[in-house]
Amino acid sequence: MTFDSVLTATLAAILLTLVAHVIARILARKLSWLPMVITALALVLLFLFVLQWDYNHYYSVAKPVFDHLLGYVTVLLAVPLAAMNFKGLPVKKLILIVMIASVVGALLPMSLAYLLSLSHETILAFATRSVTTPIGLSVADLIKAPLAMANLIIIVSGLVGGSLARFLFGRVDDDRAKGLALGLAAHAFGTVEAWQISHTAGRYAAFGLAVNGLVTAIWVPIFISAVAL
């Protein structure tokens, strides 16, 4: 596919992405079992294939606009975190759980990737495994990990955690614990799954997602530059 100017190509990229997003949203409303992000992603690829538009060109023209949008979404995540009601919560224990989740969420996948002799770039990308996409991509950019690989890891891990969580929660009877674990370990997909369990689980998942993202975004880049990976 060819375009007269960069502006036309950028507008076409925005339009294509918007159409995929809107269709995925409509489908997700009608078919609740359909994961919206995966549907939208598949639609973008389908449209690119049908239009014979090379992904690299599509991404290069879309990037300047979507980099801004990604930044705005990252900043926007501060709102639910700041609005969280901590009244009656065992705050010290919550902080400890978040710290454990953040450290394990980055170091466990990196260690496993190292043990499985995966490439240096892939090991770095695994540092973002447990954080939500907008923050994960910002962290990946900061630590010079490949963005597409980081995004792949975040999306697939969220999907795995969100879909298999119910089978792991046999001995867990508190929805607060289920929600918190889903938000901390399976970010956005986990949070969506938590809302299906109950509102309590959903609220705790949203808290886990935002606070884990914030904490990980602060220590991971410092840690990576300190150990000079």
Added chain:
Amino acid sequence: MKSTHSSNLPLWLALILTLAMVIFVRETAVLVCQWAGIEKAANIVGLVAMFVVLMAWRLLKGLPIWLTQASNTLLVDSGFAFLPVSAGAGLLLFALGDELWGVMLTILISTLIPLWGLALLANRWLNQDTDSDSQAGNTGSTSK
């Protein structure tokens, strides 16, 4: 410390105000980070700055409900912002080659074990405390 307080504001105006605030904080963070030579940290710095500003607002006056309503509305569609890069991830999955099984195994182990462990830990620790959150008429606090 009040978490939120009510105020009447139409959703469209709430969305515009929230977006303006977010854009201002993020673009200021970009300028500051460029000046400091850490351009790539701009989004994270923006997130932390926004959090600090909101916590100060919350401590002084309490956050208005329109802000959380607008952010909830915007975050529902936040997936749109990372669709182009996500499409690249989809393509990458088919191009991983020798790394495919290693990547998948790492994702499975590093997602499911922490998910299970954190749920058990939180289940034990949160239940050791008398927690008003779970007792204040919250019907969804046990499994259904």
